[in-house]
Amino acid sequence: MSTLPKRSEVAKENTWNLSDIFADQKAWDQAYEDLKKDLKKVAEFEGKLDSAPQIKAIFELEDRLGQATEKLYVYANLHHDEDTADPTYQALLEKAKKLSVEVSEALSFVTPEILSLPEAELDKLIDSPDLAAYRFTLTEIKREKAHVLSKAEEALLAQVGNISQAPQNIFGMLNNADMKFPKIKNAEGQEVELTHGSYIQFLESPDREVRRSAFKAVYDTYAKQKNTLAATLSANVTKNIFYAKARKYPSVLEMSLYGDNISKEVYDNLIGTIHESLPLLHRYMKLRKKLLGVDELHMYDLFAPLVEEYKWDISYEEAKKLCIEGLKPLGENYSSKLQEGFNNRWIDVYENEGKRTGAYSWGAYGTHPYVLLNHNDNLNSMFTLAHEMGHALHSYFSDEALPYRDAQYTIFLAEVASTTNEALLMDYLLKHADNPKQKLYLLTYYADQFRTTVFRQTMFAEFEKIVHERAEAGVSMTPQELSSIYYELNKKYHGEDMVVDKDIEMEWARIPHFYRSFYVYKYATGFSAATSFSKQILEEGQPAVDRYLGFLKSGGSDYSINILKKAGVDMSSPQPIREAMSVFENVIAQMEQLTK
Template sequence: MGALLERHEIPVENRWTIREMYPSQEDWERDFEATKGLINALTAFMGKVGASADTLRGAVDAELALSRKLSNLYAFAKMQLDEDTRVGEHQALVSRMESLSVAAQEAGAFLVPEIMAIDTAIMSLYLGAGPLADYKQYLHNILRFKPHTLSEKEEALLAMAGEMASAPSTVFEMLNAADMKFPEVEDSKGNKIQLTHGNFIPTMESQDRGLRQAAFRGYYKSYQDHIYSMASLLQSEVKKNQFFSRARNFKSARAAALFENHVPVKVYDQLIEAIHRNLPKLHKYISVRKRMLGLEEMHMYDLYVPLIPSVTKKIDYETAKAQVLESLEPLGEAYVETVKAAFDQGWIDVYENAGKRSGAYSWGTYDSKPYILLNYQETLDSMFTLTHEMGHSMHSYMTHHVQPYLYGHYSIFLAEVASTTNEALLNDYLLKRVKDKAERLHLLNHYLDQFRTTVFRQAMFAEFEREIHEAVETGGALTADGLKILYRGLNEKYYGPDVVIDDEIAIEWARIPHFYYNFYVFQYATGFSAAIALSKAILGKEPGAAERYLEFLGAGRSAYPIEILKAAGADMASGAPVDEALELFGELVEEFDQLTQA
């Protein structure tokens, strides 16, 4: 494999056009200086926010203008750096923006407390006034935090505790990323491989079972060597969440975490209940995997190996674009035309180059194109990454074109719905057209593993997170042995009787950074489930399904996320979308099983 191309060697048509945001450095510097004036314009409202409806609107508008300018400056600086992370000038711009953002945040810290301090009766009058007619959802979202907001001095104390509160996750990251040492393992040909975080999962996908076993045992041995420190850190994280939730008058840490997006706690519980109802379908898939791998005993280190390794078909970028476009046709001509424009008008930075940031993302601002960074590799995964990120970008595009800046962004609870809907449409498109049996099995295996890792596995993480918080909140303690027993039991429940639950998997919780994200992971499972339910309705040509979905894409923050999804056709408060998504999973498992025996 040759050396990576330098940035200037990548064809212009395969690079994004982010310099439309700031054609010259002088343009960026001009906005940077102007932002300082916007900070002053905002601070001029300090102590006056509640004086009148007009003043309240003026203060909010000043904050929005500042936020909008900061967003443009920072996104451009960071995306420019991501093109080639070696460029010192680009590093400097990002550093300057981080400092300016902190200054702006400190300067505007008065706004929300002053809004909350407005007398309830007066605020009711303000909300009925003309100047605030379009600001009701925005203000209601602030005011609902009022019962959980403390006095100025208490809030200052909590803010001061913020740096200490980040200690568990900071120490975990340092221990996990810097201090953790992994052994060398040997494959069947005698080649030595130094295990790392980056190559652990690829090693688990190897056809060499001896290598998988050695890597699995060696990797988790490193965590076992630090298990008491890891347990202590996780307990500290849980106690931190408990402290802040009690300080803010929430019933539990989970209630506090879900309050941010106005998501009822029952949505979390119903996800786990729906997963439990559908575990037999996962057990059936595991049984099929075991049979196809020809194993007398299936172990945890056998779960990631591809079942159809013979399919290595290359998919060039032009082919991927054409197939993605055709797969999106159920969403209507206008949607497809916009995606065509995205391909033709510089939304996408396609190929890897020396110094370019790894991975993929969709990013931009309310005023820019919703740009996409890729590192396209001509694989099936790369094609799915393309449609996934295009889903994000189309969600942003529609939101920006329908909503004012005030509501022109979407909640994190909704963030993975559009991207996963695109993937579901592509899966359906490919499965309907594939003629080769091995290729069809490869596609089904890919799709089923998406379900396994994004819905079942993330729900298991969510259940573990719920259990450890409830244990601490009812006066219990988290010990290394107790955590291992709990985590092992969950693996036994989720993966079923056809897997040997190796002792090492009981340690897996120690390596999962998401357990320091405060009840975040359940949203992967809810987002995926909602997307499958919505895509099923669209593909089934249910009356109004596509139209409701397009309205969902344009809803932004004009309502709460649960309401937005319900209007689109996915009532997450009922648990039905999870059952519906897993009904599809069950159908795919049955087809996969029959094909493998035909």
């Protein structure tokens, strides 16, 4: 294996240009000093936020401080991620983090002080012409009021904060540090280490015995710790119920959705619509069984390759060209901004020694976004490029169209733009696939995205809902109870053509997302919204493109559901999920056709 280049050895054109944020370290230091001076002005407002002029002035100062902090933090963090071992940027990042905490602490009185105003006063401020630019912020503050407690109660809850992280921390330690899996035999018959990282690679092995033994070894190991893991998950659920009751929410689910102002109907609607679409997943399972040529399809066959490894080398230059072609339906303006990102060093392309793994898009308001990649010349890396540029251009258009505090979009919306890019690129690749094997390879890749991102995450979301409802009704969450709920859901979702191995009943024990309760549904809604957008864009053309670009320019200027609705995707109705399912059905039909 060739050694990775040092950061200093990477060609300049394959690195991002951070001088677009600060020209040099001296400019960063100056901005840091200026911000420290500006921060001293905050104290002048404490105890005086009782009129429109005062509130306007503190909001303006808050925006100025927020923007300046963001620039300092992003610059330090991006440099740090280029080479995490570089002590210069480790120190700079620490300095930026400390400053960020200082700014948050200095401004922490603002929301509680505004909240302490009588409701009639708050309403007057919301309608004040002087505060028109901050109407959405004030409306949000008012919405919080019903769930904010007295000063003494809030102080008490803050002290409980550290204890409340215990279930997640204990799970993390047990899962990542203490859990040891036995060795298994690989396809060559050698004894090899089974780890969290290698587990999926073993499940993707063409050798069925390797898949089966990895699957058994993992769930046997979790089963040995089932009482501890059930107690940990149950403690997390109990903590959630405590917070929901303390903050006067009807249920944990409604408390979790409240931040994004998402109604319970959106959650229930996702589960209900996926239930009506389960025959499609069952049809895919039947096709998987046929393509694998097995008498019985088992849970450990879900990641097995359906197409003999199709070798498709896609260089970075080729990936950029295909992205530009694939995203042409989004119009001239979008294409030119995409090209601008490619040409003007927004992207840090290849792996180097010490560079942060994975991929992301990030940036500071007032400068263009940046994208970190660790590019390999394959299909997955090309989709990662399209995905991250979706995030980047979402931020670019929002920042360009909106003032600082309205530009930041929610997590509920974050995955929509990135996944829309992937869907459009996939459509282009399928239309231009030059042989049946390549087409089947693409279709399999796409079908598995539907299975893992829509169906699997919805099954997780349903599991969380059932567990919390039963716990709220006083049922004890024993390992038997958790395993029984999880096993029955797997049977329901995978259908008659799947042998639902008993071992899978322990899978709940290894899902870290269950400690970020009611979060995973956003993967399924985001993917569905994106698939719906791409379908509308491809079928309707310009009117749908205009609505979609309107969505990209909306940032966080309204509630997420409203932003999507204006753009033609109403997540409170089954329509977008049904549209996504019609795309999935088409993918399966094409696979069936190719494998007759």
